[in-house]
Amino acid sequence: MEGRKMFDEKLSRRGLIKTIGIGGLAMAASGGLGLLSNVEGAGKRPSKLPWPYKKLSDAEIKRAGEIAYDSWFRGFCAYATLSGIVKTLSEKVGGPYKTFPMEAIMFAHGGTAGWGGTCGTLIGAGIGASLASGHKDAEDITNEVNYYYADTALPTFVPAKAIAYKDLKATSTANSILCHISVGKWMKAEGIAEDKGPEGVGFLSPQQMDRCARMAANMAMKTLEFLNQWKDGKFEAKHQAPSLANHITSQNNCSDCHGDKVPAPGPFGSGVGILKGRFGVGL
Amino acid sequence: MEGRKMFDEKLSRRGLIKTIGIGGLAMAASGGLGLLSNVEGAGKRPSKLPWPYKKLSDAEIKRAGEIAYDSWFRGFCAYATLSGIVKTLSEKVGGPYKTFPMEAIMFAHGGTAGWGGTCGTLIGAGIGASLASGHKDAEDITNEVNYYYADTALPTFVPAKAIAYKDLKATSTANSILCHISVGKWMKAEGIAEDKGPEGVGFLSPQQMDRCARMAANMAMKTLEFLNQWKDGKFEAKHQAPSLANHITSQNNCSDCHGDKVPAPGPFGSGVGILKGRFGVGL
Numbered sequence: 320m321e322g323r324k325m326f327d328e329k330l331s332r333r334g335l336i337k338t339i340g341i342g343g344l345a346m347a348a349s350g351g352l353g354l355l356s357n358v359e360g361a362g363k364r365p366s367k368l369p370w371p372y373k374k375l376s377d378a379e380i381k382r383a384g385e386i387a388y389d390s391w392f393r394g395f396c397a398y399a400t401l402s403g404i405v406k407t408l409s410e411k412v413g414g415p416y417k418t419f420p421m422e423a424i425m426f427a428h429g430g431t432a433g434w435g436g437t438c439g440t441l442i443g444a445g446i447g448a449s450l451a452s453g454h455k456d457a458e459d460i461t462n463e464v465n466y467y468y469a470d471t472a473l474p475t476f477v478p479a480k481a482i483a484y485k486d487l488k489a490t491s492t493a494n495s496i497l498c499h500i501s502v503g504k505w506m507k508a509e510g511i512a513e514d515k516g517p518e519g520v521g522f523l524s525p526q527q528m529d530r531c532a533r534m535a536a537n538m539a540m541k542t543l544e545f546l547n548q549w550k551d552g553k554f555e556a557k558h559q560a561p562s563l564a565n566h567i568t569s570q571n572n573c574s575d576c577h578g579d580k581v582p583a584p585g586p587f588g589s590g591v592g593i594l595k596g597r598f599g600v601g602l
Numbered sequence: 603m604e605g606r607k608m609f610d611e612k613l614s615r616r617g618l619i620k621t622i623g624i625g626g627l628a629m630a631a632s633g634g635l636g637l638l639s640n641v642e643g644a645g646k647r648p649s650k651l652p653w654p655y656k657k658l659s660d661a662e663i664k665r666a667g668e669i670a671y672d673s674w675f676r677g678f679c680a681y682a683t684l685s686g687i688v689k690t691l692s693e694k695v696g697g698p699y700k701t702f703p704m705e706a707i708m709f710a711h712g713g714t715a716g717w718g719g720t721c722g723t724l725i726g727a728g729i730g731a732s733l734a735s736g737h738k739d740a741e742d743i744t745n746e747v748n749y750y751y752a753d754t755a756l757p758t759f760v761p762a763k764a765i766a767y768k769d770l771k772a773t774s775t776a777n778s779i780l781c782h783i784s785v786g787k788w789m790k791a792e793g794i795a796e797d798k799g800p801e802g803v804g805f806l807s808p809q810q811m812d813r814c815a816r817m818a819a820n821m822a823m824k825t826l827e828f829l830n831q832w833k834d835g836k837f838e839a840k841h842q843a844p845s846l847a848n849h850i851t852s853q854n855n856c857s858d859c860h861g862d863k864v865p866a867p868g869p870f871g872s873g874v875g876i877l878k879g880r881f882g883v884g885l
Contacts, residue, residue, distance in 0.1 A: 363700055363701075364700060364701065365703050365705065366701050366702070368703050368705045392877060394737070415703075417646055417647060417648070418646070418647065418648055418649050419648055419649070420648050420650070420698075421648050422648065422651045422732065422736070422737045423651060423729050423732040423737070424728075424729065425737040425740075425741070426729075426731070426732055426737060426740050426741050427725065427728060429851035430719075430720060430851050431720045431724055431725070431748065431779060432744045432748055433843045433845035434720070434748055434779050434843070434851065435844075435845070435851035436719050436720030436721075436724075436779050436853075437713060437714040437719030441714055441719075442714070442720075445707075445709040445714065446706050446707065449705065449707070449709055450703065450706050454677070454705045454706070454708040454709060457706075457708075457709050458709050461709045461714065461715040462715045462716075465717055482876065483873055483876045496714060496719050497719055497780075498851045502850065502851060503850060506868070511871075512868050513868065513869070520868075520869050521868040521869035521870055521871045522849050522850045522870060522871055523870060523871040523872075524869075524871025524872065524873050525871065525872070526871075526873075527871060527873065528871075528876060560717070561716070561717060561718075562716035562717070563716075567782060567785065567789075567805045568712035568713050568717065568718035568781045568782050568785060568805070569716075569718040569782050570717050570718055570719075570782075575859070576858070578861075585789070585803075585804045585805065586796070586803050586805075586807075587804055587805060587806060588794075588803060588804045588806040588807025588811075589806075589807065589808070590766060590806045590807050590808045590809075590810065591806055593765065593766045593811060594675060
């Protein structure tokens with residue numbers, strides 16, 4: 320484990336992210352593939368992030384939740400959370416937020432075209448955070464939103480007017496960012512996951528749909544709360560990315576799938592030096 | 603299971619997607635939240651999809667793979683695959699592709715900020731497909747790209763000039779779209795996942811980095827191949843989304859996590875009727 324320890328000391332998550340950030344800047348500065356550039360390139364080169372951000376009031380954040388909730392029924396979860404963020408900033412800030420093609424993220428619903436992977440609300444949250452704060456800070460914000468999603472009994476959002484089902488009973492803690500696990504645990508908690516229930520329960524029941532719409536609202540609101548803190552210079556990245564603790568991209572719910580046979584962390588490679596060599600930056 | 607059977611007959615994946623699609627159109631037509639609109643709204647409303655697409659030659663698709671491969675080392679997997687698609691279409695088609703803020707998707711690396719969820723290459727692929735074909739067709743394309751990712755021994759892409767590691771030995775079949783499972787299986791196949799290997803193996807080793815960069819290339823190229831077929835009216839959605847077979851958002855690798863205790867599919871809810879009521883469209 321000596322190599323791993325050395326790497327732990329050498330490499331912090333912030334260090335890694337910093338590398339990526341600097342890599343992006345280096346690319347822009349050098350021309351590189353020309354994928355990132357500055358505002359003057361608008362119309363010819365990718366729009367440079369972050370776009371402007373203005374702090375939102377509590378009432379505006381609650382309204383963003385309502386927009387996300389409502390939008391779920393128009394394009395499901397990823398689109399819903401992104402709509403809550405971008406529509407709100409379209410009104411508050413205007414500019415580039417008005418033209419972002421949010422339809423491009425609809426496919427990410429249900430853990431990517433319904434495959435149960437990363438919950439679409441977190442993809443919407445990540446893109447929204449990235450537009451408003453740029454990728455380096457958005458990485459930290461997304462990590463904290465992921466932790467909030469995984470560690471909190473949700474949904475807590477209550478819509479002004481329920482669309483699919485008003486009186487949900489349960490909240491549940493997913494311990495995961497995966498749609499499949501998150502929605503499965505919630506359906507059990509709500510008592511609608513039985514194998515032979517009456518029609519109207521189970522997946523795509525009014526209950527589950529309303530729950531997921533509320534999740535979209537919770538994630539849009541939490542992302543905007545973090546962006547407000549970030550705007551004030553008060554956002555704090557409290558958690559280390561689990562991938563650095565586990566030495567592989569991962570969540571923290573190892574036993575959910577591995578049971579009591581959770582593998583020990585493997586070695587941690589020296590590949591980051593390649594980024595260093597490529598961009599000429601230190602870790 | 604009577605309700606389930608009825609639902610299977612009533613609801614095809616295409617039917618569900620069609621509902622979403624029509625929902626989007628209904629929203630645009632009615633004003634709704636005004637999130638989708640037409641080209642005339644450019645500058646004031648979200649850019650309407652799809653953007654123009656031109657068929658690519660085999661050489662152009664191979665070059666898109668090289669761009670994706672190279673871009674991995676600038677912003678990791680989601681950004682890499684999206685860059686392969688969008689940079690190629692920026693040159694081939696121009697227009698809106700030139701200004702899309704690709705930086706906004708960097709956070710999705712490693713299964714969303716390194717959490718091991720949906721492989722970032724598939725998020726990049728889905729956005730790229732959505733920009734070029736609109737969300738309805740992109741849903742089908744993404745589902746097929748997901749199947750390709752899960753069911754194929756990968757990576758098969760070989761870069762013109764390797765950046766991190768030239769002579770990779772293994773390919774592996776993930777049976778999953780999750781980063782954690784996919785990269786974990788590959789590292790085992792390559793023989794670099796040992797608990798106490800020398801430095802240079804394991805996660806973030808040159809081998810793993812080069813493998814993931816090649817995966818980004820494979821996904822960019824496959825997405826563009828599907829888009830070429832789509833442009834010719836020859837794209838065929840061959841697979842049903844697993845969520846409809848399993849009655850919950852899911853993959854097809856149930857035993858990977860559930861072992862021999864795979865739950866029977868639960869009931870399938872009647873909630874889609876809410877979308878029907880909301881948008882006035884039939885299934």
